[in-house]
Amino acid sequence: MQALPGFRDFYPEDCARRNHIVAIWRGVAKRYGFVEFDGPVLESTDLYRKKNEEGAEILEQLYSFADRGGREVALRPEMTPTLARMVAAREKHYRKPMKWFCVSNFFRHERQQKGRLREFLQFNADIIGESSSQADAETIALAIDLMRAFGFTAENFVVRLSDRKAWMDFLSSRGCDESASRIALACADKLEREPEEKLNAKLASTELTVADLKAFIAGGSPEAFAPVLEALAARGLTGFVQPDLSIVRGLAYYTGVVFEIFDRSKNLRALAGGGRYDGLIKGLSDGSVDLPAIGFGMGDVVLGHLIDETPAAAAQLQSALAASCDAYVIIADESKRTEALHIVQSCRELGLATDFPLKSAKIGKQFQEAEHLGAHHAIVVGQEWPLVKLKHLPTRTEEALDHSALASKLKAYKLNS
Amino acid sequence: MQALPGFRDFYPEDCARRNHIVAIWRGVAKRYGFVEFDGPVLESTDLYRKKNEEGAEILEQLYSFADRGGREVALRPEMTPTLARMVAAREKHYRKPMKWFCVSNFFRHERQQKGRLREFLQFNADIIGESSSQADAETIALAIDLMRAFGFTAENFVVRLSDRKAWMDFLSSRGCDESASRIALACADKLEREPEEKLNAKLASTELTVADLKAFIAGGSPEAFAPVLEALAARGLTGFVQPDLSIVRGLAYYTGVVFEIFDRSKNLRALAGGGRYDGLIKGLSDGSVDLPAIGFGMGDVVLGHLIDETPAAAAQLQSALAASCDAYVIIADESKRTEALHIVQSCRELGLATDFPLKSAKIGKQFQEAEHLGAHHAIVVGQEWPLVKLKHLPTRTEEALDHSALASKLKAYKLNS
Numbered sequence: 001m002q003a004l005p006g007f008r009d010f011y012p013e014d015c016a017r018r019n020h021i022v023a024i025w026r027g028v029a030k031r032y033g034f035v036e037f038d039g040p041v042l043e044s045t046d047l048y049r050k051k052n053e054e055g056a057e058i059l060e061q062l063y064s065f066a067d068r069g070g071r072e073v074a075l076r077p078e079m080t081p082t083l084a085r086m087v088a089a090r091e092k093h094y095r096k097p098m099k100w101f102c103v104s105n106f107f108r109h110e111r112q113q114k115g116r117l118r119e120f121l122q123f124n125a126d127i128i129g130e131s132s133s134q135a136d137a138e139t140i141a142l143a144i145d146l147m148r149a150f151g152f153t154a155e156n157f158v159v160r161l162s163d164r165k166a167w168m169d170f171l172s173s174r175g176c177d178e179s180a181s182r183i184a185l186a187c188a189d190k191l192e193r194e195p196e197e198k199l200n201a202k203l204a205s206t207e208l209t210v211a212d213l214k215a216f217i218a219g220g221s222p223e224a225f226a227p228v229l230e231a232l233a234a235r236g237l238t239g240f241v242q243p244d245l246s247i248v249r250g251l252a253y254y255t256g257v258v259f260e261i262f263d264r265s266k267n268l269r270a271l272a273g274g275g276r277y278d279g280l281i282k283g284l285s286d287g288s289v290d291l292p293a294i295g296f297g298m299g300d301v302v303l304g305h306l307i308d309e310t311p312a313a314a315a316q317l318q319s320a321l322a323a324s325c326d327a328y329v330i331i332a333d334e335s336k337r338t339e340a341l342h343i344v345q346s347c348r349e350l351g352l353a354t355d356f357p358l359k360s361a362k363i364g365k366q367f368q369e370a371e372h373l374g375a376h377h378a379i380v381v382g383q384e385w386p387l388v389k390l391k392h393l394p395t396r397t398e399e400a401l402d403h404s405a406l407a408s409k410l411k412a413y414k415l416n417s
Numbered sequence: 418m419q420a421l422p423g424f425r426d427f428y429p430e431d432c433a434r435r436n437h438i439v440a441i442w443r444g445v446a447k448r449y450g451f452v453e454f455d456g457p458v459l460e461s462t463d464l465y466r467k468k469n470e471e472g473a474e475i476l477e478q479l480y481s482f483a484d485r486g487g488r489e490v491a492l493r494p495e496m497t498p499t500l501a502r503m504v505a506a507r508e509k510h511y512r513k514p515m516k517w518f519c520v521s522n523f524f525r526h527e528r529q530q531k532g533r534l535r536e537f538l539q540f541n542a543d544i545i546g547e548s549s550s551q552a553d554a555e556t557i558a559l560a561i562d563l564m565r566a567f568g569f570t571a572e573n574f575v576v577r578l579s580d581r582k583a584w585m586d587f588l589s590s591r592g593c594d595e596s597a598s599r600i601a602l603a604c605a606d607k608l609e610r611e612p613e614e615k616l617n618a619k620l621a622s623t624e625l626t627v628a629d630l631k632a633f634i635a636g637g638s639p640e641a642f643a644p645v646l647e648a649l650a651a652r653g654l655t656g657f658v659q660p661d662l663s664i665v666r667g668l669a670y671y672t673g674v675v676f677e678i679f680d681r682s683k684n685l686r687a688l689a690g691g692g693r694y695d696g697l698i699k700g701l702s703d704g705s706v707d708l709p710a711i712g713f714g715m716g717d718v719v720l721g722h723l724i725d726e727t728p729a730a731a732a733q734l735q736s737a738l739a740a741s742c743d744a745y746v747i748i749a750d751e752s753k754r755t756e757a758l759h760i761v762q763s764c765r766e767l768g769l770a771t772d773f774p775l776k777s778a779k780i781g782k783q784f785q786e787a788e789h790l791g792a793h794h795a796i797v798v799g800q801e802w803p804l805v806k807l808k809h810l811p812t813r814t815e816e817a818l819d820h821s822a823l824a825s826k827l828k829a830y831k832l833n834s
Contacts, residue, residue, distance in 0.1 A: 001464060001502045001701075004490060007457035009503050011510075012517065015453045031765045033742060033772030033790070036432045040424035040536055041458060041522060042480070042492070047418060063459070065482030068526045073421060075459070075492075085418045086426050093428075095789060097775055100429065105458060109485045119457055127775070134754075134775040145765065234758035284418075325450060337551075341651035348448045348562065355450030358514055358544070358551040372512065373450070 006110065006118025013321065018121065020320040021300050022103050024149045025123040032142045034101040034125055039082035041105070045072040047081045051284060053252060061108040075107035079124045080277070080295070081284060087128055088285030096129030096291075099138075115269045115302045126295030131278060136257045137231030139294050143261060143272055144232075144240045146298060151313035154239040156306070157271065159261050161228070162247035164254045164275065166221040171208075180206040188213050188248045217245040228257060249273060253280045257294065263306050271306060272298035327410055328370035329356035332363055332382030339403070340381040343388070346407040347379075352414060376417075377410060423527065423535025430738065435538065437737045438717050439520050441566045442540040449559045451518040451542055456499035458522070462489040464498045468701060470669060478525040492524035496541045497694070497712070498701060504545055505702030513546030513708075516555075532686040532719045543712030548695060553674045554648030556711050560678060560689055561649075561657045563715060568730035571656040573723070574688065576678050578645070579664035581671045581692065583638040588625075597623040605630050605665045634662040645674060666690060670697045674711065680723050688723060689715035744827055745787035746773040749780055749799030756820070757798040760805070763824040764796075769831060793834075794827060 003009050010018055026036065045064045052059050064074035076082060079102055087098070102124050110116040125142055127135045140159060147157050167188070171181040184206055187199045196210050203209060225243045232241055249258045258275030262268070274296020282290040307313040327347050331340045340356060347354040355373060357366055363380075370378045370393060380389035381403075388406060391398040401409070420426050427435055443453065462481045469476050481491035493499060496519055504515070519541050527533040542559055544552045557576060564574050584605070588598040601623055604616045613627045620626060642660045649658055666675045675692030679685070691713020699707040724730040744764050748757045757773060764771040772790060774783055780797075787795045787810060797806035798820075805823060808815040818826070 001461070002506070003457050003502075004459060004461060004484075004488065005486075007459060009457070009499075009506075010455035011503065011507065012452040012454050015455050015519075018455070019453065027768075030741070031768060031770050033770060035429040036436065037429050038427035038432050038435070040420050040426070042421060042424060042524070042536065044418065044421060061485075063482075063484060065480075067421075067480060068478075069422075071421065082426075085420075086428065089419070089426075090428065095786070099772075102432075107459070119459065130775045132776050138775060141762075230755075231758060234755040235762040236759070237762075324447070338647075338651040341648060342653070345558075345652040345654075351444075351448060353448050353450060355516075358547045358555060359549050369512070 004118070006112060006116075008117065008119065016321045017304070017317060018300065020317055021150075021303065022121070025101075025103055025146060025298070028146050028149045029101040029123070029125060029142065032099070032125075032138070032145070034099040034142070036102060037083075037086070037100050038102050038104055039076070039079070039086060041076055041107075042067075042073050043076055043082060045074040047085060047284075048074055048077065051081045051084075051253070051280070057250070058108070061110060063107050063109060076104070077106055077108045079104060079106070079122070079297070080126075080280065083124070083126060083128075083295075084281045084284040087281060087291065088289040091129075091289050091291065097135060098128040099125075100128065101125040115305060117301050121300040123298045124295060126293055128281070128293045129291045131276075131292035133227035133257075134231055135294055136228045136276065137235075139274070139296060140228065140241070140257075140259060141232060141235055141237055143259070143274075143296055143298065144237050147240075147261065147271070150303070150307060151316040152306070152310060153312075155264060156310050156313075157240070157261055157263055159241045159259050160244040160247045161225060161241050161257065161259045162243070162245050162249075163221060163224040163256060164248070164258055165256050166224040166245065167216075167248060170216050170221075174212070175207045180208075182252065184208055184213065185248050186250075188217075188246070189250055191217075191246060221245060249275055253277045253283075255279060259296070261298070263309075267309070268302050268305055271302050272296055323374035324353055325355055325370075325373040325375040326352040326414055327354045327377045327379055328366070328373060328375040329354065330363060330366040330370065330378050330380045331357060331360070332380050334360045336381050336383075336385055339385050343379060343381060343403060343406060347410060350407050350411045352407070352410055376413070379406065421535070423529060423533075425534065425536065433738045434721070434734065435717065437734055438567075438720065439538070442518075442520055442563060442715070445563050445566045446518040446540070446542060446559065449516070449542075449555070449562070451516040451559070453519060454500075454503070454517050455519050455521055456493070456496070456503060458493055458524075459484075459490050460493055460499060462491040464502060464701075465491055465494065468498045468501075468670070468697070474667070475525070478527060480524045480526060493521070494523055494525045496521060496523070496539070496714070497543075497697065500541075500543060500712075501698045501701040504698060504708065505706040508546075508706050508708065514552060515545040516542075517545065518542040532722060534718050538717040540715045541712060543710055545698070545710045546708045548693075548709035550644035550674070551648055552711055553645045553693065554652075556691070556713060557645065557658070557674075557676060558649060558652055558654055560676070560691075560713055560715065561654050564657075564678065564688070567720070567724060568733040569723070569727060570729075572681060573727050573730075574657070574678055574680055576658045576676050577661040577664045578642060578658050578674065578676045579660070579662050579666075580638060580641040580673060581665070581675055582673050583641040583662065584633075584665060587633050587638075591629070592624045597625075599669065601625055601630065602665050603667075605634075605663065606667055608634075608663060638662060666692055670694045670700075672696060676713070678715070680726075684726070685719050685722055688719050689713055740791035741770055742772055742787075742790040742792040743769040743831055744771045744794045744796055745783070745790060745792040746771065747780060747783040747787065747795050747797045748774060748777070749797050751777045753798050753800070753802055756802050760796060760798060760820060760823065764827060767824050767828045769824070769827055793830070796823065 254275040255278040256276030260270040260273040276294040278292040378391040388403045671692040672695045673693030677687040677690040693711040695709040795808040805820045
């Protein structure tokens with residue numbers, strides 16, 4: 001029996017890797033003054049139908065079913081609908097702007113391919129209740145500093161910055177109504193992936209051609225990006241950002257700045273993406289709550305690939321994975337097991353990670369186990385009781401001391417190392 | 418729109434509470450030398466059918482459905498089948514005993530009642546590959562020290578210790594075959610909840626009556642518990658344990674020690690439960706891997722109720738929830754926003770949790786926000802630049818200093834406090 005295709009088993013080494021990624025996400029978000037929230041894994045299917053247009057890819061990939069009570073439910077494929085639901089229900093309780101993040105697992109019935117799994121972890125951060133470009137810059141700076149915290153530099157990744165409003169202004173100046181704009185944006189999203197004739201055919205109902213879209217992208221839109229770039233420059237983060245109007249993001253609801261993070265070598269899919277969605281909370285709350293918002297998501301799958309491909313990030317991960325055992329208690333004489341258990345308990349009560357053999361074993365084998373666990377100290381309990389031997393394994397130095405002096409000595413060692 | 422019944426939204430204050438519980442679970446498990454693993458939220462439904470007898474409650478409560486590929490899948494209702502699957506696939510890679518834990522969410526379509534939700538978090542710990550009562554004691558000691566780490570004492574909870582083997586020996590000595598034993602155990606499990614006549618009717622096909630079961634329970638079985646109790650006494654944990662043969666645990670697969678943790682006032686359901694299951698991994702791996710095992714689970718729902726009802730535990734939780742903002746940067750003069758952003762970035766890069774206003778606001782309002790966030794320091798950036806004012810908010814003391822000296826000063830403050 002194996003895990004289902006697209007789902008992962010986290011053996012201890014995989015789980016340590018996952019926890020390292022989660023710890024960095026959380027640590028940086030807290031430095032930025034974001035607070036953590038979460039929602040249920042299962043939601044009413046309507047929540048996703050309401051946000052997404054019929055036929056949207058995310059609905060086609062939904063794990064949805066009827067529960068034992070006959071409710072149409074779905075495994076969450078994204079966080080924004082849950083966030084909007086929660087915010088709409090209680091926004092009056094919170095000062096604005098709300099800076100919220102989560103680290104949650106999501107589910108999409110994807111075709112099997114590199115960088116895509118059916119259950120994945122994603123960091124999401126959103127600023128709700130602030131429409132200024134200061135909030136845009138704060139969000140993008142967070143995304144950049146998350147990447148840097150993994151050991152990536154400007155040589156490894158770039159934030160491609162675009163603006164939906166600049167796009168909408170251009171499209172309306174060229175006579176596109178809402179439906180034509182939607183077609184044009186969908187084509188802009190596929191410029192690198194679909195042949196020009198096919199796209200021109202799709203654009204036939206609009207006033208535009210692929211050449212027009214490309215000309216708009218090439219022309220840039222410097223004035224749209226100026227305030228965000230300025231606020232990023234004040235933080236010293238300019239080198240990580242590149243204005244690039246070819247980024248449009250698939251989803252219909254973006255209203256302003258949108259961005260994606262890519263590895264510089266372009267070997268991988270986007271590492272993160274997001275943007276401003278000022279009308280979405282209003283739409284999802286049936287008009288009862290109207291708050292501007294900007295947010296992004298960063299998944300663990302593509303990120304994991306880039307860590308593996310980047311020596312500095314991979315080395316940082318490796319050092320975080322090192323086993324941590326403070327003390328291994330060696331029972332040199334089985335008749336002293338009771339005394340040994342007493343020591344184990346004292347060490348643990350001081351917060352030391354402590355292990356010992358659950359059954360009688362030769363001393364050599366016990367030392368092997370201590371080495372295997374990467375223990376800093378071995379404590380040998382035997383006939384010399386109440387004296388015990390304390391051996392510092394990395395240096396092989398040892399001393400004999402009374403057992404009552406042991407735990408505090410180890411604790412001091414841990415605090416100083 | 419609300420969360421589905423039995424599912425929880427974790428607003429920031431709820432999420433901080435959840436994270437506090439998870440951090441304690443993880444911290445104590447690591448002290449005990451357990452390593453963390455996890456599995457997928459979704460598994461093949463067969464995995465649960467294989468472990469549980471037809472009609473078992475856990476199967477009746479399963480969230481199961483056919484996915485888009487036509488596979489019968491289910492949201493995990495428990496961890497043991499996933500653990501057994503993972504261990505069977507790779508046990509040769511790991512030294513024995515394996516001491517593994519996880520903190521995962523589980524799903525059961527429960528009837529709505531206190532202490533029961535449809536999505537809940539559970540800590541699980543298992544020792545695999547060691548059949549001795551030393552492993553039993555190590556597992557029970559971990560359960561006790563988890564409870565103590567939340568601030569509970571022997572006045573708040575008790576581990577009720579029983580033994581399936583003692584039960585099976587008794588039942589076979591009274592002529593019960595496998596089927597009769599199953600009936601007798603099911604009745605023993607319901608002694609406190611069902612009327613005597615009803616139970617005697619169920620027992621009719623066996624040689625036993627309710628009186629026989631009660632006599633066995635009252636007689637105790639001191640020799641069965643001696644080695645575990647001795648190993649717990651060596652750790653000073655005797656006061657937390659009470660031998661009690663009335664605990665049988667519902668599940669069919671237990672083979673030795675079983676235990677449950679209850680609050681002393683018996684107001685709540687069991688806080689944790691588990692036991693030895695030496696044949697289960699063999700059964701689930703079709704005989705390919707045969708390893709003895711013992712484990713238990715502790716959920717977050719009943720635990721949360723007991724924390725709320727226990728002043729010491731509730732106080733500990735409250736202090737863990739205190740907001741943590743190291744510095745709030747006050748922009749006294751909007752023309753100095755660039756300089757302020759530079760300071761924000763420097764503080765964050767030193768690991769300080771730092772916040773600031775995303776839009777222009779009166780100084781008084783900014784100080785209010787700093788107080789609201791529980792900031793230790795306010796940094797006032799204004800016309801005096803490159804001098805800034807550093808204000809220690811709890812003591813209201815302040816000093817002016819050059820901005821370049823600021824970040825390291827705050828860092829030193831944080832390290833020393």
